[in-house]
Amino acid sequence: MKNRxxxxxxxxxxxxxxxxxxxxxxxxxxxxxxLQKNERGEVVSAxxxxxxxxxxxxxxxREEGCAVLGxxxxxxxxxxxxxxxxxxxxxxxxxxxxxxxxxxxxxGDYTTIKSxxxxxxxxxxxxxxxxxxxDREKLTALKPEAVFFSPVGGxxxxxxxxxxxxxxxxxxxxxxxxxxxxxxxxxxxEAAFFGKSIEAAALFGEIESRYEDIKAKxxxxxxxxxxxxxxxxxxxxxxxxxxxxxxxxxxxxxCFYLAPETAAETVLFDLEGVFARFSSASLxxxxxxxxxxxxxxxxAALSAFGDSRLAG
Numbered sequence: 001m002k003n004r005x006x007x008x009x010x011x012x013x014x015x016x017x018x019x020x021x022x023x024x025x026x027x028x029x030x031x032x033x034x035l036q037k038n039e040r041g042e043v044v045s046a047x048x049x050x051x052x053x054x055x056x057x058x059x060x061x062r063e064e065g066c067a068v069l070g071x072x073x074x075x076x077x078x079x080x081x082x083x084x085x086x087x088x089x090x091x092x093x094x095x096x097x098x099x100x101x102x103x104x105x106x107x108g109d110y111t112t113i114k115s116x117x118x119x120x121x122x123x124x125x126x127x128x129x130x131x132x133x134x135d136r137e138k139l140t141a142l143k144p145e146a147v148f149f150s151p152v153g154g155x156x157x158x159x160x161x162x163x164x165x166x167x168x169x170x171x172x173x174x175x176x177x178x179x180x181x182x183x184x185x186x187x188x189x190e191a192a193f194f195g196k197s198i199e200a201a202a203l204f205g206e207i208e209s210r211y212e213d214i215k216a217k218x219x220x221x222x223x224x225x226x227x228x229x230x231x232x233x234x235x236x237x238x239x240x241x242x243x244x245x246x247x248x249x250x251x252x253x254x255c256f257y258l259a260p261e262t263a264a265e266t267v268l269f270d271l272e273g274v275f276a277r278f279s280s281a282s283l284x285x286x287x288x289x290x291x292x293x294x295x296x297x298x299x300a301a302l303s304a305f306g307d308s309r310l311a312g
Contacts, residue, residue, distance in 0.1 A: 027188070028181075028188075030189075031049075032173060032177060033048045035197075041198050042195075042197055043188075050151060053072055056072060057075075057168075058076065059193075060078065061078070062077045062078070062079070063077075066080075068163060077145065078193065079193070079194045079196070082143065082144045083102050083103055084106065084146075084148070084167070086108075086129070090148045093187045093200070094194070097200055099194040103119075103125060105138075105144060106126075107127065107128050107129035108129055109127060126142065128142065134158055136161050136164065139161065140164070140166070143165075143167075144167045145167060146167055146168040146170055149162065149169060174186040178244065178248060179245055180249045183245045184211075187204055188204055223254075224255060225254075225255055225256070226258065226282060226283070227255040227281055227283040227285060228284055229286075230285075230286060236269070237273075237274050239267055240266060241259055242259045243261040243262065243263075247261075258277050258278065
């Protein structure tokens with residue numbers, strides 16, 4: 001009887017384990033996607049780990065068209081000719097590999113890339129979002145083949161909206177990688193949707209070579225300054241966790257970074273916690289904001305969105 005119960009329990013556990021696969025092989029330095037290529041170096045399929053689920057993409061010739069094949073399984077007609085983009089890193093990649101003309105919509109007017117800013121100002125590229133969410137009607141009218149978006153907390157609602165508009169959703173979470181090279185390697189995944197995987201591989205090879213060369217030179221230096229990140233917002237200070245790609249960049253860039261390692265990408269401090277942990281920091285790195293002078297920076301830090309206790 002004990003053996004029968006043990007066998008039943010083992011069977012249940014095996015079925016539970018098979019029901020939801022949450023790991024992929026990774027690709028190069030990247031941990032959150034994988035690519036399969038043919039003998040010519042062209043990507044034929046891809047997997048992306050997002051929200052604890054694996055999203056699968058099969059690349060096909062243009063004449064086959066894009067389609068939803070199943071739950072988080074899609075067919076992609078390469079090269080895509082009409083895409084909406086909701087993350088600026090994808091815009092940068094598309095410009096780098098010469099695929100920028102495929103962008104027919106963006107979610108907001110925030111990119112600093114000159115060519116896209118000009119097209120947005122001329123209304124050649126419409127804005128598709130209301131606040132933080134995509135506008136379903138605008139998206140449907142635009143008729144993109146695919147939408148590159150950055151899901152928040154595994155948000156499936158935006159993906160359903162994209163699918164209902166007749167497009168393939170592509171979650172981009174490069175910022176969740178734990179190394180700068182891992183994040184940069186997402187260029188190869190993104191470029192595959194435009195038939196530019198070989199060009200992107202060459203581009204990443206140059207980036208990797210320069211990065212490793214700089215890292216090797218920095219490792220010879222004895223001075224290692226402490227670093228801190230970002231500005232306070234509404235009394236709270238959000239910094240990259242010690243296991244984030246930013247923390248890895250700081251360490252490999254020859255700095256000490258004292259944030260704890262966590263499963264989350266960011267760590268939240270109050271002002272007292274920042275002073276206790278980062279009071280010796282001599283470098284202050286800002287991820288957002290464009291400041292033309294020290295006065296502009298101080299005004300942002302002391303504003304209602306910052307913390308007035310920083311004065312003096």
